[in-house]
Structures are given as structure tokens and as C-alpha cells.
Amino acid sequence: MDNAQSLAGRVAVITGASRGIGRAIATRFASAGAHVILAARSVEKPTEGFPGTVHDVAEAIRAFGGTATPLALDVADEASRVAFVEACREQVGTVDILVNNAGTPLYKTIDAYSYADIRNQIGMYYEGPLHLINMLVPGMKAKRAGWILNLGSSSVVKLPKQPYAQHLAYFGIDALYASLKAADHRMSFGLAAELYEHGIAVNIVAPVRAVWTPGLEHLGLEFGPDHPAIEKEEHIAEAALALVSEPLEVRTGVLAWSCQFLDEIRRTTMSLDGRSVIEERTPVAAEA
Numbered sequence: 001m002d003n004a005q006s007l008a009g010r011v012a013v014i015t016g017a018s019r020g021i022g023r024a025i026a027t028r029f030a031s032a033g034a035h036v037i038l039a040a041r042s043v044e045k046p047t048e049g050f051p052g053t054v055h056d057v058a059e060a061i062r063a064f065g066g067t068a069t070p071l072a073l074d075v076a077d078e079a080s081r082v083a084f085v086e087a088c089r090e091q092v093g094t095v096d097i098l099v100n101n102a103g104t105p106l107y108k109t110i111d112a113y114s115y116a117d118i119r120n121q122i123g124m125y126y127e128g129p130l131h132l133i134n135m136l137v138p139g140m141k142a143k144r145a146g147w148i149l150n151l152g153s154s155s156v157v158k159l160p161k162q163p164y165a166q167h168l169a170y171f172g173i174d175a176l177y178a179s180l181k182a183a184d185h186r187m188s189f190g191l192a193a194e195l196y197e198h199g200i201a202v203n204i205v206a207p208v209r210a211v212w213t214p215g216l217e218h219l220g221l222e223f224g225p226d227h228p229a230i231e232k233e234e235h236i237a238e239a240a241l242a243l244v245s246e247p248l249e250v251r252t253g254v255l256a257w258s259c260q261f262l263d264e265i266r267r268t269t270m271s272l273d274g275r276s277v278i279e280e281r282t283p284v285a286a287e288a
Contacts, residue, residue: 155178201251
């Protein structure tokens, strides 16, 4: 377990926690002492085409002494969101930390989307996270403390430029996803200002490069997790932990680019269970 135990006594909800970045963040938070609520559609059985359930993640967390509660959540569905928040209140009370991570992008050209596809993506990437914040913020306000962390994307700032054939947008997998992520970024900055006086920090964490996840692997790319273009999942998990470990007086309204952010604050990247060093960074004070 992480000796710092920086999240001891806190309850953290992580959406999309059955695999990928969500699983990594949940595991790292648990190693720092948080009681993690593992939220995902994949509860009793895996999503078709993807491995793992939140029960599998919970077992792995408990194996190193962490505390985890799996709960069903379809972020794109309003009724599921309401039922999830009610279950959280019944089982753990107030949520201290919300990480909006869940999402499965549809790789289609604009004319290939059905209206149901469009509504699903809006619900998953924007409406769902906003609704969860809407329902969980009152409890945070009552405690005058809370942390909201939204998963961002470099697609927001890496705009398509000619020659377009060199950009993913050329293949029709950028416009809807990136525009929804841009909305998430702007929402986060607005909420950081709105919720500041209530003691609630709102930040964005995003990978600098693609993180190797089951979703990425599912695309059948010609390279694997050890390719230089791939970022280790431990970096974004460590950056997420750093952002929710400090009061908003230290850090709110921040867009943190994973390993770049860790370089800036000189924070060592630990393994997901908090037991070993993945990449050491010497604190500035120690360098002097």
C-alpha cells in the first residue's frame, strides 16, 4: 500500500472502472487509501469484445488490502445514473471524489451515425458526466470539500490541418468525439470557478499520448503497448492521484497532461498498487 495514504477516509467514484484508464485510476486511488466505487456497465459479465468486469478489478484491489465496491452504471442512460447515485448514498453516503472517465468512442464517418449513435455519444461523454456532477455536488457542498476530475483529450488541441490525410479526422473518427471532449474541457473550467467558494476542486487530466487499453487494442493496430507512441497507464493514474490529493487552494481549474504534469511537479510515478517505482522524479527541494 502507498505509505502516504493521501486519500485515506475518502470515497471516490470512478466511472468506466472495469478496464483501461478507469481501472488504472481506481487501483491507484485504492492504493492511496480511498474507498473506490467501481462504476461500469461490465458488472457481472464483460462487455462483448472486451475483457474484465468491475468485480475482477475489485478482487485485484482487495488482494493488496484496498477497499472497493462494484456498482452498475451506464453513463449514457439517465435512469441508470439516478439509480447509481441512489445506490452510492445508500452504501457509502457522501462521495468525496468523482472521476468522469467512462467512454467508448464510435469510429464512424458522420454519415454512418444513426441518431441513436449521436445521442449515445453525447450522453456518454457530456450529458452523463454533467448529470453525475449535478447529483453529487450537493453532498460535496455540504462538506465544503470535494474533487471532480474529468478525463480530457489531446484531440481538443490537436486540430486537423492540411494535409488532412495525415490526421485521424480524415478517417471520420475525430469530429464528434473531439467536440464533446472540448465541451468537457470548457465545462470543467466553468465549474472550477463556480464551485471554488464551496471548497470543490475541478480539474482535467489527459494523456499526452495514447494509453494502451482494451479499446485501443480492439482496433487491431499494427503496434503494441511497448511502442514509443504509447503512454504507460501508470502516468495518468499518478497524475489523477496528484490532482485529488491536494485542496483546491493548491490546484483547481487545471488541465494536466499526465506525464508532463508529473514532470512539472516533480512527482514520481508509482505502480498502480503503490509498491514500486515506475519513473522516479526528484523533488525540486531535494535537488537544491
